[in-house]
Amino acid sequence: MHLPKLASIGIRAPRLTGANLRTLGPGSVSSLLKIALDVAYVLLALITGLLLLLWVASIFIPIDNLNVTVSDDSNGRQMPLTRPLLLFGVGAMTAYFGGFLMILRGLRKIFRTLTLGDPFQPDNVRRLRQIGLILAVVTGGVWVAQGLVAARLAPGVMEPQGVSDLLTPVFSILVVFVLAEVFREGARLRRESELTI
Numbered sequence: 001m002h003l004p005k006l007a008s009i010g011i012r013a014p015r016l017t018g019a020n021l022r023t024l025g026p027g028s029v030s031s032l033l034k035i036a037l038d039v040a041y042v043l044l045a046l047i048t049g050l051l052l053l054l055w056v057a058s059i060f061i062p063i064d065n066l067n068v069t070v071s072d073d074s075n076g077r078q079m080p081l082t083r084p085l086l087l088f089g090v091g092a093m094t095a096y097f098g099g100f101l102m103i104l105r106g107l108r109k110i111f112r113t114l115t116l117g118d119p120f121q122p123d124n125v126r127r128l129r130q131i132g133l134i135l136a137v138v139t140g141g142v143w144v145a146q147g148l149v150a151a152r153l154a155p156g157v158m159e160p161q162g163v164s165d166l167l168t169p170v171f172s173i174l175v176v177f178v179l180a181e182v183f184r185e186g187a188r189l190r191r192e193s194e195l196t197i
Contacts, residue, residue, distance in 0.1 A: 021138055023114075030114035041104045048101050051094040058086045079153065092145050099138040106131045121187035128180035132173050139169040 022028040066081040108128040113119050143161050150160040 017110070024119065025117040026115060028115065030111055034115050035106065037104060037108045041101070041108055042098060044101045044104060048094060048097045048167035051090060055087065055090040055094050058090050058146060085153070092141075095141065096138060099134050099141075102134050103131050106134075118184060120190045122184075122187050125180050125184040125187060128176055128183060132176035132180065135169070135173045135176060139166065139173065 024030055063081050063086060067078050068081045068085070069078045071135060110119070110124050110127055113121055113124055143166060182190040
């Protein structure tokens with residue numbers, strides 16, 4: 001079966017050229033992504049603020065005769081909710097969301113420079129290194145917290161994360177640090193070209 005060409009029936013396919021699909025500068029893909037990061041940042045800031053208020057409130061609220069169920073997909077275990085357990089759980093969630101809030105803050109600043117069309121700034125190198133460090137701390141914190149929960153709160157119900165569960169997060173952290181070095185080299189080359197002109 002022979003299909004007619006789109007041009008012969010009056011339909012033109014859009015051409016994706018550099019002029020139509022810009023990645024840097026105002027009105028580009030990076031400016032659209034910066035808007036999405038701004039919205040995510042505000043939502044994450046609200047969630048983190050609410051969790052922080054809940055953590056402070058959990059110091060004072062009475063928790064007598066409350067139970068919590070710790071479970072995985074197949075079985076569960078019910079245990080009394082104690083104040084240290086409540087503070088640990090809410091504090092861990094607050095720290096988790098707070099870490100990602102700091103990552104989004106750095107990403108927003110990086111995307112601001114992309115929107116301006118000037119990504120190779122020394123500040124972006126520092127921001128990427130901070131993002132990599134925060135990712136490492138959050139990943140290590142989740143790994144340790146899940147190990148504590150599996151060992152202390154729900155032995156036999158939850159399994160601690162293994163070393164193989166760290167492969168993807170560690171790879172992501174290394175990619176961020178490599179990107180920081182790429183940006184550092186780009187900033188160095190830009191500085192050298194500015195000095196030679």
